[in-house]
Amino acid sequence: MAAPALLLFGLFGLVPLGGVVVLSLTRWDGLGSIGWEGIGNWSSVLTDGATWQALGLTVKVMLVSWLVQTPIALALGVFQAPRGRLRALFAVLFFLPLLLSAVAIGLTWQALLDPSFGIGATPGLHWLAKPLLGSPDLALYTVIFVIAWQFIPFHALLYQAGIRQIPTALYEAAALDGAGPVSRFRHITLPQLKYTMVTSSTLMLVGSLTYFDLIFVLSGGNGGPGDSTRVLPLAMYITGFQAHDMGRASAVATLLVVFGLGLSMLTTRLSGFTRMDSQQEGM
């Protein structure tokens, strides 16, 4: 019974995982026949400044996104956790970015941030009429902002669910002991959310290796202006599917695999995600 799933997952998930390493040692334009290349792709990819630029951008997007999204998602999760009518209304609003595709979000923000016709054309909002996506200095931060817009609701949901699982008894006991709201947050909510935080961070960090669709659309498909938003997945796409150099693109993709597996092994080790028992502490 396990066979169909293993077959499907093996064929399209695991075989390509090995396949990408093999392809990184070949020469292929994506259409014709595949020829052996050896380590040529690797030496050219690893000595190419563009690779390191893309890798640096990827790490930057990853870290800044994590720093921006985590506190906001936590605050929103804390606010949403208690049930109530006003909160139910807000909850509907929180969902909207989750329902839109990355392409839809990209197109909307790109038009909205247009310096001539976008939101900056509103009286009183002229300070927003800047080439936010067109300037090499600002584009990356604008992209990180839109990424946050897309993903914060999801992480806020995780925190909300995590908070709702904290036993009320802990708070009652703390209140009896005279703990104020700040110290209850610090000594109960935060520690109890440890695993939620690790899960959310894992998804954010590993997920940031896949920020492709949104940046593809926001930058008009080329990671521009210049190469200021050309993160690793986009560099891989451009090398493989636009410059028709699948061998080199596979080498870049292998870097992504190594990066992704390393990150998730690190965070999984921290979280104990594979354990089959409860992760609730203090009960």
Next chain:
Amino acid sequence: MSATVTKARATTGQEDVLPQTAVTPGPVRPNPVAGILRRALTGSATLCWAALVVVPVYWLVVTSLRSRADFTADSPLALPSHPTLDNYRTLLAGDFTTYLLNSVIVTVATVALTLVVALMAAFAIVRGAGSRLSRVSFRLYLLGLAIPLQAVIIPVYLLIIRMQLYDSLLAIVLPSAAFALPITVMILVSFLRDVPRSLFEAMIVDGAGDWRMLFSLAAPLARPALMTVAVYDGLQVWNGFLFPLILTQSGDKAVLPLALTLYRGQFGIDVPATMAAVVLSTLPMFALFILARRQLVAGLTAGFSK
């Protein structure tokens, strides 16, 4: 973490499976006066967030109702001076319905395929719990969670070409299902694990085989979890962009997210028309949201929130 923890969970396991529907009371404070600082902080974060969400969505909708001329003349956040549905009429008279149908076919086929094979796999893993095969396959799916889609897209592209599936809807369905499997299997496993063993044993005593246990016990019991993952996987596939971008080519095989980028090329700087396409492509997900809000919330958090 101790044995008592595991025990405590075993008794409440059923409620823990779907965190969203769990009736564990939230951290409602016995003393409502406390927490003012925290509320001020989270409350203002929430208001800022609400504005950040509402303003772009409002702009998206009003822009889609403007003519091209009004778009440059009107103030961006004002109501349309001459509201019109022309953009929507143009879209619906064109290829939009083809793209919509493609998206529906791809999403329904992927979700159906994923659910069937994932349920079988989860059942096998839970029934064989402790066996080497069960442990190894579970680890493989865990590994799958960490594989970035982009990292394997080139070999997948090669496979699809060799299988002669390039530029077909099936070329999107198969890899999408494969990549939906890890999370789906994990959620179903964590659900089925909490089904009391005695139920299975009772069926074995009655002479039931694995297939009968799957169909008449596991599947009905897992229905809430199946609904949850169906909605979650459906949302992911509906919004998926990379597989369609790389594995299809012709306009008549385009799904909605890909079609949106085609519209941008086609309409050029006609922003209102593009925004109308964005609104139309999202409407089915709004409908799903209104119909299955609970499942959606549960789906989005299931498996992550323990």
